[in-house]
Amino acid sequence: MQKLKHIAIAGNIGAGKTSLAKKLAHHYGWQTEFEAVDENPYLEDFYSDMKQWSFHLQVYFLNSRLNQVKRIRENDHTVVQDRSIYEDCFVFAKNLHQSGNMSERDYRNYLELFDSMAPVITPPDLLIYLRADIPKLVGQIEKRGRTYEESIRIDYLKNLNQHYEEWIKKYEIGKLIIIDVNQLDYLKNVEDFALIISKIDTEVHGLFSHHS
Numbered sequence: 781m782q783k784l785k786h787i788a789i790a791g792n793i794g795a796g797k798t799s800l801a802k803k804l805a806h807h808y809g810w811q812t813e814f815e816a817v818d819e820n821p822y823l824e825d826f827y828s829d830m831k832q833w834s835f836h837l838q839v840y841f842l843n844s845r846l847n848q849v850k851r852i853r854e855n856d857h858t859v860v861q862d863r864s865i866y867e868d869c870f871v872f873a874k875n876l877h878q879s880g881n882m883s884e885r886d887y888r889n890y891l892e893l894f895d896s897m898a899p900v901i902t903p904p905d906l907l908i909y910l911r912a913d914i915p916k917l918v919g920q921i922e923k924r925g926r927t928y929e930e931s932i933r934i935d936y937l938k939n940l941n942q943h944y945e946e947w948i949k950k951y952e953i954g955k956l957i958i959i960d961v962n963q964l965d966y967l968k969n970v971e972d973f974a975l976i977i978s979k980i981d982t983e984v985h986g987l988f989s990h991h992s
């Protein structure tokens with residue numbers, strides 16, 4: 781039977797990817813791949829001056845996410861990753877360019893780098909997109925209280941959400957589950973978490989059972 785190896789959780793800032801990844805890992809016995817925020821050398825500067833630091837940050841994320849994908853593929857275990865490499869390119873970098881925070885030449889340079897990496901990038905077997913409206917995102921960002929995220933503007937989140945929706949509409953490179961998390965609290969309510977599990981179980985069953 782073919783094995784589900786790579787699950788990625790997608791979603792805007794504060795959508796709850798990290799906490800869901802942890803819970804899924806615990807439930808299914810999967811391993812996790814997280815982006816180490818504390819070790820990111822550009823994030824704080826980026827939030828205080830996006831124009832200045834957008835290219836540096838995107839190159840950093842691209843490289844770091846590519847390494848995650850490689851580690852996941854080399855690992856025999858099933859791994860759940862919080863955020864896919866596609867979001868860096870098709871959501872964040874695109875948004876920075878369109879909002880005037882990444883110059884044309886930097887964006888082209890970035891896209892060419894992404895294209896050069898494409899042969900090494902394998903899509904996840906399953907992508908779980910957490911859809912959340914602005915109030916939900918803002919609430920969760922405030923709750924975790926990362927100082928440098930205090931400068932995040934509503935506009936920025938709105939634009940990112942639009943890019944997310946455009947990207948997800950065209951997403952065809954693998955299985956996809958969309959979960960509207962606006963009314964869910966899977967950390968507190970067991971039935972909310974059970975709902976997510978049942979969606980995943982149905983998808984995974986459909987994905988792999990007929991290959992056995």
Ligand SMILES: Nc1ncnc2c1ncn2[C@@H]1O[C@H](COP(=O)(O)OP(=O)(O)OP(=O)(O)O)[C@@H](O)[C@H]1O
Pocket residue numbers: 791792793794795796797798799815817823837838841862863867868869872873929
């Ligand atoms: N490609 C990117 N471009 C700009 N900012 C990014 C990019 N990738 C991640 N970030 C930012 O890095 C920080 C750390 O992200 P983290 O992995 O904690 O996820 P998050 O989006 O906050 O997720 P969640 O709350 O859903 O767990 C966030 O402020 C996020 O917006």
